[in-house]
Amino acid sequence: MTRSSSPALALARNAAPVVAVALLAIGLWWLLSATVYQGKGYLLPSPQEVAAATAENAATLAGATLSTLKEALLGYALAIVVGIAGAAVLAQSRLLERSLYPYAVLLQTVPVVAIAPLIVLWFGYNELSVVIVSFIMSLFPIINNTMLGLRSTSRNLAELFALHRASGLVSFWKLRLPGALPHIFAGLRISAGLSVIGAIVGEFIIGSGNAEGGLGVQIVFAQGRMYTALLFAEVIAATLLGFLFFLAVSAIGRLLLRHWHESALGS
Amino acid sequence: MTRSSSPALALARNAAPVVAVALLAIGLWWLLSATVYQGKGYLLPSPQEVAAATAENAATLAGATLSTLKEALLGYALAIVVGIAGAAVLAQSRLLERSLYPYAVLLQTVPVVAIAPLIVLWFGYNELSVVIVSFIMSLFPIINNTMLGLRSTSRNLAELFALHRASGLVSFWKLRLPGALPHIFAGLRISAGLSVIGAIVGEFIIGSGNAEGGLGVQIVFAQGRMYTALLFAEVIAATLLGFLFFLAVSAIGRLLLRHWHESALGS
Amino acid sequence: ADAPKPVRILSNWFAQPDQAGYWQAQQDRLGKEAGIEISVLQGGPKIQTIPQVASGQAEFGIGNADDVLLARLRGAPVRAVFAHLDYVPYTLVYHADPAVKSIADLQGRTFAVNIGNAYWEWTKKQYRLAGTREIPVSGDLSLFRNDPKMVQQGYSLFLPARMAAAGVQVQQITLASLGYKPYNVLFTTDDMIRKNPALVKATVAAVQKGWAGYVRNPQGLKPLITGMNKQMTPEIYDAANKEMIETLISHDLGRIGCMSDARWSELAGQLRSVGFLPAGFDAKQGYDRTLVPGCNS
């Protein structure tokens, strides 16, 4: 319960266990690559090999990461806006919810790869389609968690707002939305990674036109060259991208909830 | 607030709006396929064409659906068990959470396609690998929502249990878990669809040996032959499968929460 | 003069030598005089060129002859107008093994192939490989390297060279040697041919020039292709050119792209034999061989 003396110190303390496990994991990985997978770098390259591949292809890697970042970020942002707004609309009435919510579920159950031609048909043979795939992949967790949050409003508070003839909109902004924030952020955390996966799958479907292409494209290149060390570097880049989104969204959530919600008040 | 006279009636009333929208959607689909996509069944087949393709390939379709059902169900079940148990372990201490939770995030951020070879290497070219992919895809929403739920325990109640020296296990079973159920079920609803997607992606990667295979394999077959009507039938089957999981899990959730949680008490 | 009319060619893979003539036409702006500006769009692993072209996302697409016939069966109004390669260079690669004399000796092994694809269904049936285990092929080759008994589908242009570069000794059986030889084609829509035959002809003429130019100087595209496709290392590029120019492209540069009714009808027969096409299906609806200059002389 004691306060840390400085934010830097707090960060260090929070990061320490994660870093420890990371070092442990890298150690284990190194051990595996040096024993079981010794001489089988095409299956499991060693950390050194991956580091070398990263250094060697730094520029391409950075470019690809940036391009995937852009697509995933757009898809994610779109999913956040549409997801929260959609849930808000659905939560207005049981009827709306009953009629439309199941279709939000269906949307996420459709294997995107299978309907790829339609997506390209509707959104064009370009990055927009990649963004759309990322959007579709990340939408549902946000809708679903937001709806749960909006429906969990305490009865007493709902009555208070009803008494003061708060319009749907006012209730939404001042009561239901803030009350739903912990749930919403849980949804956003889930979707952070999905948006990156979506962008990569989208790149598989759309290719890269005439550009260099994002991580999805580079992953295929590395596979074709049997350059597993580079492949790993790219997968790690994609993973970290998703993780970055996750961290950003978690930090914002903690900031918004720190004053009042159990999950963020500290133990 | 009035009670319905019979469960059958209640079901009918609940199902009516969904069915209405479904009919509307099918109508719209038919309209589209009969106008803009007239003669373009290879892009958007008409409902009749899809029905015909379904009838023509009924046996294969049923077999494939069953096989995907099995894989997805196993992956989903595994994700539920591991997800809830994992979250329970992580929620035991901030240290554990800080050190391990980020890695659960990473797990979901990894593009499965990219690590497929390792999965195949470790689990073999068989259904187990498909189950593992389904498991990986559906795990994180469950972990994440369960953790949020476990951390949202009301302070008063936590103190009550602490006072009576309830062990971690007892607190878990009698306080934290039941209190987390609304969140957990939100996670399970999200993962329902993902588990089916995971199984299909798994089949894309792993195939089925030389058996007929599940929906993922059949989707590849239909795509290869540009048999879009059959492809649609398969996608619909996959979607309904995910939806079925969703409905089942929602029903169980409502049953467990109906006595006490705002989200299930009815408006 | 009017601005040149843009013509998009949608490729089925990232830039690589088997599409070289098209890239050449783009690079040299070979349609300029005919009033067209050709641009090639790179494909990728999940690109489906036929529905995209049929729906107008591009004017032309690159694909395989068998896929065009299958698409016709499903009503997609696409038609091959130019066959740049004599056959799709499919091959089956296995770890070097003197005991393997023919495909029959691969019976029972694990094949990484395009499951459900016509060429594989045909090969299975023709060579009685029903007892083999098949897995979907992906871009990943590490499992093949790791399993000495695995058979890997790929392009003969690249895969053996790639394996050699990685120090893996392999041998191959090409699909063509087994008798399955679909053209590699440029296709467009019926509508395009009917409403804008001049544009189609101009495009075909331009890409024919492109291919000829490439054959004359294969090194000219090397920077472009190896720059766009990181998979295409200079060594692989060179090896692929050699094989392509020797065996896959017409040595009579004026006849590049020509197709024969016999070859199309043979292909349709093969597809019928595995039930992919119905008995009455006429292969003629899949192509138009009147558009390539120099083929009827």
Place this chain on the structure above:
Amino acid sequence: MSDKGAAVGLEGVSKRFDTRKDGGLLALDKVDFALRPGEFVSIVGPSGCGKSTLLRIMAGLVAPSTGRCTRPDGIETAFVFQEAALLPWRNVERNAQLLMELEGHSPDSYRPRAAEALKLVGLAGFEKSYPHQLSGGMRMRLSLARALALRPGLLLLDEPLAAVDELTRDVLQEELSSLWRQAGFTGVLVTHNVHEAVYLSNRVVVMSPRPGRILDVIDVPFAFPRAPELRASADFAALTGQVTSVLRAQHHAQAVA
């Protein structure tokens, strides 16, 4: 009695809750009562007899199962719930401003009014605290301040002072009464404290145990403003004694049944 205060009429109001027991639970049974504009009425009755339910019906939050409740249109109503019902994500000050915000007042007008109300209930200095940092009594006082700051036409109070100490309670009673005299709202107070009921009210409604019925409505004749010393008077004791005996008679009847 001012014309600002609202008149609320209850005619044959019954309320039955759905429970899994057959027939449900009858919480209120044929309650007839007319609240005159600007009067202050207290409701006393055993725990679980339906007082909170009755307030909810007067507020229009719950519909009676039979009978009806008539309320003037557009009357501003403030309700101090039995549980504090604060927004956990707003600090004390922002919670105190809530109702005025909802009723569309401007920040310029609601800021000073909220500050004043907080001072009145003894929460000055806690403006920036969050509800979870307050004691139980402070939370209830915040809830009260929130309602008072609105200066409503109808004020419904569900045991607002149960969680505060007697001295604070006395102070708040005085404040409440003087506010009422100045502002002329109609007030309904649910309380378990008979002295409080009598001291503050024009009339005291005594209810029976479940199902809640009105046993008696007792007029309190003392003129306003009432001095604190009134509580020590014999007349006051007689009246509280009367209320208590109505309550007690029924209680015993139930205990025997």
Place this chain on the structure above:
Amino acid sequence: MSDKGAAVGLEGVSKRFDTRKDGGLLALDKVDFALRPGEFVSIVGPSGCGKSTLLRIMAGLVAPSTGRCTRPDGIETAFVFQEAALLPWRNVERNAQLLMELEGHSPDSYRPRAAEALKLVGLAGFEKSYPHQLSGGMRMRLSLARALALRPGLLLLDEPLAAVDELTRDVLQEELSSLWRQAGFTGVLVTHNVHEAVYLSNRVVVMSPRPGRILDVIDVPFAFPRAPELRASADFAALTGQVTSVLRAQHHAQAVA
């Protein structure tokens, strides 16, 4: 006084809460007090003075910022929180059984004890209801029943009767007192009702406004069992007057400051 009751010692206990104001908020200031085994002590003091915090410290739920609290090991403690703290997913009956379940009692023993406690607080007939179907007073009574059913060695009560009507309150006071005499637990009651404090206790602790300090500890000399008529006696009135005047002196001091 029985040996079942626990002795709890508070030595120089202060509690400072972290707030964003510098220095935080001093809730308790150097509280010294020793609870004798088996005695019943009431704590009175203004709202927000730290009573609930003090109970939490006695229960071992919160650590003092300075000073210490000594409690015998392994003593069963029951705490009736100021808010009912029920499990919303358990019905009344299962809520009443909770503490015994947690303490490892067998179903055979806890079922009848829970039923008995529910009857005692007047909740018989509501066994199958869920907390959200109860009135505020019923919820608090359930919370009380849950604690009583455990028959603890140390019973900490935070305004358990604030939300019930006076008559029920009287009845429950009698029940509580007689349980205490039979079972011999050590009891600490926080209440705003000085009569209740004096009637039930061996000693009454009077606390100052924030930061909470002990102003006075007043011995209540009346022998147990005490008859209800005791409340009407002059001696009783003198004692409650004494408590009130200690409270009031401080209150005025604060109002002036």
